[in-house]
Amino acid sequence: MAGEITMIVGPSGSGKTSLLKLAKGLLRPQRGTIEVMGAPLPRVSVRDSLDPRVAYIPQQLGLVRNLSVLDNVLSGALARVDAALSLLKLFPTDCLEEAGATIKSLGIGHKANEKLYALSGGERQRVAIARALMQQPRLILADEFMSQLDRVTSREIMRIMQGIADRGVAVVVTTHELEIVGRSSDRVVVLRDGEKVLDTDAASVGVDDLETVIRG
C-alpha cells in the first residue's frame, strides 16, 4: 500500500529474497502471475529493461565500487534521461540538482565525489537509498539491507525509510530482526517454506508471537 512500510520476516530459505526478486521482475514465476501496483507484471527476458517505478535494493546493496557516490546515485535516473547522452555521462541540470539534493538530505552531501570503498556501511546504505529515490519510485523493495548494520544505524536508516513512506511511497523490507518490526513498520508478513502464514498489522503482534509463527 502506498505510504506504508511492510516488513516480510521468516526463516532463511522461506522465500523472502525470491519474493522481492519476483516482484521486481528479476525472477520469473514457474507458474501463476504476479501483480504489482494493481497490474500484472509483464514477462521480460533477462536482457530487457525493467520498470523503474519499482526500486530494488539488494542485500549487499549492489553499488558500483569504482563509481563515485554521485555517479552511483545518478544511475538511479538512467531510465528517465536521454540514453545516448547518459553514455557520455551528460545528465540534465535538474537531474544533477535532484541527485545533489537527495544526497544532502540523506546526510552524505560531503561525500558526493568519494568512491564507495571510502564510505562506512551506514553511508553506503544511504547511497543505495538515494539511488532508489532517483528512480522516483512508487514502490521500494529492500532485501535485508540492514543486516550488517549496528542497532543505532539501523534505526536511523528506518527513520529515513519512514520519511520516504510518508511521501506516499510503498516500502517493503525483508528482515531477520523481529525487534524492529513493531516500531518501524505498519504491516508484517510472515513467510515459511515459501508460503504466507501471517499478514497483519505490525502493532498487533509482538516479537514472541512472530517467533512462534515463524517456528510453526
Place this chain on the structure above:
Amino acid sequence: MGNMGLLDLPRLGRGAVNIGRFAADLFPPNVSVLPTVAVAIVETLQIAFVGTLLGFAAALPLALIATPTLFGPAITGPARLALAVVRTIPSLFWGIIFVVAVGLGPAAGTLGIALYSLGYLGKLFYEIFEGVDPEVLEAVRAVGCNRLQLARYALLPEAANNLLAQLLFMFEYNVRASSIMGFVGAGGIGFYLLGYIQMLQYDRLMTALVATLVVVIAIDQISARVRRLVLVPTSLGAPA
C-alpha cells in the same frame, strides 16, 4: 621421447658441446651496434604499444557483444567464434599475413600484434564481464536502464580493475612478441636478431639480446608501478 631424439645420448652430448661454443662466441658483446639496436628497440616498443592499443580498441566492443548479460546466443556465439579464430593464429603468422598485405616494415608487425591482441583480449574481457558480481548487475538493471547503460554504469566500472590488469599483461607480452616480428620482415629488433644469427655475428647478437632484456625488464617494472598506482581496492570490505 625416443621419437623426439631426447634419448639419443651421443647427440645430446654433441649439443651440449655446441651450446658451450655458442655461449663462448657471445662474449664479449660488440657494443658498436648499440645505436642501431637502440633505434630498432624503439621501433619494437612502438609496434607493441600501438598494436596493443589497436587490439584493445577493437577487443572491448567485441567482448561486450560476446557477453550473455547484454546479448543473446545468436549474437554472442558468432562473436566468440570470431575471437577464437583470430586468437588461434599466432601473432608471428599474422605478421607474415600483413607483410604480404602491406609490405615489409613495422606496419605489418603492428597489425599482426593488433589482431592477436584483439583475439586474446577479447576472450579475457568477456570472461571478466561474465565474472562481474551478479548482484551489482541486478541492482543497476533494476533502475530500468537499457543494455548499453548497464554496460556503461555497471559492467565496465566493475570490471575496470581486471580489464586494466589484462591490458598491461598484454602489452608486456606484446613487447616480447614484437621483438621477433622482424624475423618475418615486420619491423623491430627481430630483423637484427635474425640477421646476426644468420651471419654468425654472435657478439652483436649478445648486445641486441641484452638490450632487449633490459627493456623487457624495465617494461615489467613500469607496468607493476602503474598497477599499484591505478588499480583500486578490489573489496569494499566490512562496513564500518
